[in-house]
Amino acid sequence: MALLSAVVDFDERHDHIDDALVSLMEPPPDDDGVDVSVDAWPDDPEQAVIDAAAMEFAQRGYFATRQAHIAHRAGIDLLTLRRLFPTNVDVIVAGLSPILDAVSKRIDADRRIGRTPTVIVERFGLRLSELLIEHRRLVEPMALVLSLHGAQSQVNATRIRDELFFPGLIVGVIEDGQTLGVFAADVPPIDMAVMFTNNIMFRCLSKRDETAEQVAAAVNRIFLRGIVVDPSVT
Template structure:
């Protein structure tokens, strides 16, 4: 094939390399340019510079070919050789194709520099400040803010958000940059936190903190660009110090972020109720159970305290304990309707004289559905059981386990099956019932994306089929 440009760009080479950026054609296909000449990159760079530095000109006159070639110092003929006007094989041509390629190359200058040196910078700053996290955090934040503020890649990402949100290549390129920032920053944060002997309060993780801090510094950069007096250099450092002070727990109490607000929340609620002269909820029993379910879901059973539940329910702790003396009592009454409903359905199966195998399989399906519907309560039950096994037996926990004895619901059917020769008697029926029940719970939690029927079927295939007497 003949040369395609003034620098002898030959497209028919025995071995070719392709640039990393592809773009979408107008019919949805992707195309790539092989062995691009230097002039192509120079013209794309000129377009990016115009967008970043001459926005008003672009709004007035558009991003014209003449403006691009003038900025690049390259002839219009060379531009046309790189982006022929003619449409070939459905691929965009000419000025339109250049704009498409330009949008796809907006982040080609690479991500901001900070994530590549963040870990080393953290170690250096903490060493220089004798380990004082307040001084170190402010110094790190100031350095990061200045780096982000001054780096052209920040403006480029803002440009993509403004002009190219619907351009898949541009958006994908930005996401790759953010993924890289998040990964490297999270690794640095995790290492630092391990050195402190601390942990993040739920639901925060090193990755989510990295996203928050990146979003915060870029948002403050945007405000600084438009209103610099409102964003002094130390403001980001103050914000980071406040955030880290809230989300980091060096005592490893497995807390939730709401716990930081607990003293303030209690005082505000107390004043609110005093000013409004509000009575207790019309149905405090139900209000407490609903509040407990919400707190268990957010904090977990272990770390939820009675005063958390009382505050969420709108009652004081003394009144709560009149209904439920312990957290275990709340759990018992929260799950009792579920337990009683499953018990009723098993008894109905028996009245209908269903076979032992049918009774057990139907119960496993119903149990899996119940776990899916009431996951928070069952999670609390499992947490209580594990806690009880790991220490001296707790009286309240033992009482709950006796009242909510889910394995006992199918023990009679298993015993009847063993007596009838349906199930082998390798274990007592109560142990088989416990094994089946526990495996449904474990699989329902570990495969929460699976339908309950699949959970029950998997447990039945592995365990129940294993105890069936061969025909």
């Protein structure tokens, strides 16, 4: 925690860094980013920035990554990067929004073709696990921002919750299950959705050697089936 406190800049200025991380925090040759003409920019500057940020977050850590590092790796100047993504949180939201959209489309299709609520929740858990593992370099900083406290951190966390609210994707499905008598009706659907999704995310981040199938199976087993198997226990 001492090291974290030395590195974390809650206002995202990154003006103070512990000596232990000096080598990682050395700025690019030009702290304003590389001087690159428009013709030399990547074909898709936004995606180039997202990819560069993911690599920098993985190498340096989220709070030790300055925008100049991202701009340098992406091959654009710092001013352009800030026009595209004013903060690192903007990069996270842009990088993970396609995951939200992909899972949402899958759920919508499952509901239209008449899959049962239990099957839809199981498929949601598997698909979410696959995408979280695939995009772990952005998921980890997202989880870090959500876990921190402080005025600026709370603003960032609120924005992430608003724009990347994965539990919201299955609230309607759980409501359907409660109406059909499949799911317990004494717990609010939103609470069940949050608990299920958080367990998927936590296991993806903490059990790095597990596959998406293993993550989903473990969470489904406990969340959907329960831990009590003795019929005499009430």
